[in-house]
Amino acid sequence: MAYRSAFGRWDSQASVRSKPVRETTEPTDCYYPPELVTGYPELRSELAPEQLQHLLTLHLxxxxxxxxxxxxxxxLPVTARLGSGRAGLELPPAMRRDAMAITTDEAWHGQFTFDLIERIGAQTGVPPRLPETYEFQRVRGRLRESVEPALRHAFDLLITYVSETLISTKLLMLPRDERLPTYVRDVIADHGQDxxxxxxxxxxxxxxxxHSLGxxxxxxxxALIPEMISAFLGRDESLERHCLTRAGLRPDRAADTVRALRGTGPxxxxxxxxxxxxxxxxxxGAVDLDMIEERLTA
Structure with missing residues (x-):
């Protein structure tokens, strides 16, 4: 099947080439949808209003x-290998060129997201105290170690495929949520278009x-695909404890609260x-749908 590039107008449409730097707009009382925070209705009895606002900002x-x-x-490491012809695949030049465009996009996404975090911190006064690591990194490390070294580049490409083809509710919901500041919504919308x-x-x-695999x-x-999906989309209890503690809950109470919410995963x-x-x-024909659904809902 001939490759049909989605990057024909990349020069005029990519956020790194065409979108302005989003100017900071007026603050609002909400920086993250409460509906996306596990157990938020229950947390309203645990935290004061100011702490709840703090919690939402931490989740953002x-x-x-x-x-x-x-x-x-x-x-980035995977798209750089694809673009440079070092991924072990025979790809047409257009696919290698588009992989380099993605490499440029992703570097820009990292830069403007870093800048956005700084601006939100300056506006809200909530320090951007970030977790050292996330569940997807822990799971990715464990799964990668479980496969033989010769298969790890293929593992890297597969988990990148998974991450890039998931359609996150968060990425869709945040730009449309008028409770959030306009500049936050605009930056996330720019990311989503890319x-x-x-x-x-x-x-x-x-x-x-x-087809390149045996x-x-x-x-x-x-067999690893369900865990890859869950790593990106499932609950991150360590992150939830981190945010609750930074919002003002005692560490033991934060741990008890997260533990009580087990079984309420999305x-x-x-x-x-x-x-x-x-x-x-x-x-x-790569996976069986029943197997995927069974393991994602287990």
């Missing part, structure tokens, strides 16, 4: 920093990658946000 920081870490540590092109690219790349390697990597959201990623894999 974490979402933004998650983006910086993902783009810098997972996506990610739609990246999604199209990795969908087109998937057959090239999957049967045994496909079985090994395919299983439906996992299925919803991963549907496109999984569908492309199922269409290719």
């Amino acid at each position: 920081y974490a979402y933004l920093d998650f983006t910086v870490q993902l783009e810098s540590l997972i996506v 990610e739609r092109r990246h999604h199209a690219y990795f969908r087109a790349l998937l057959p090239h990658f999957w 049967r045994r390697d496909r079985a090994v990597l395919g 299983a439906e959201r996992l299925l919803h946000d991963s549907r496109a990623c999984v569908r492309y894999l199922v269409e290719l």
Whole structure:
């Protein structure tokens, strides 16, 4: 199948080439949708109004920093190898060129997200105290160590495919939420517009990658896909404890609160946000849909 590039107008549409630096707008009382914070209705009886606002801002920081870490540590190394022809795949020149465009995009996303965190901190007075690591990094490290060294570049490409084809509720919801400051919404919207092109690219790349693998390697990597999805979309209890503690809850109380909320994870959201990623894999015969759904809802 001939490759149809989604980057034909990259020079005029990519945020790094065409979007202005978003000027800081007036503050609001809300910097993150409460609906996206696990157990928020219960937390309203635990925290004062000022602490709740603090908590929402901390969750926004974490979402933004998650983006910086993902783009810098997972996506960029893979797209650089794809673009330079060092990913072990025979790709047409247009696909290599588009991989280099994604590399440029992702570096820019990391830069403008870092800048956004600083501006929010200056506006709110809430220090951007960020977690040292995130669940997706811990899971990624464990899974990568579980495969033999010769398969780790393929693992890196697969987990990048997963991250780039998930359609996050957060990425869709935040730009539309008028409770948030306009500049925050605009920056996240700019990011989302670029990610739609990246999604199209990795969908087109998937057959090239999957058909390059042997049967045994496909079985090994395919079995890891549900955990990869959960790493990006599932609950991060360590992050939740971090945010609660920084918002003013005692560490022991924060731990008890997070523990009490176990079993309330967003299983439906996992299925919803991963549907496109999984569908492309199922269409290719790479995974069994029932297996994916069973493990995501377990």
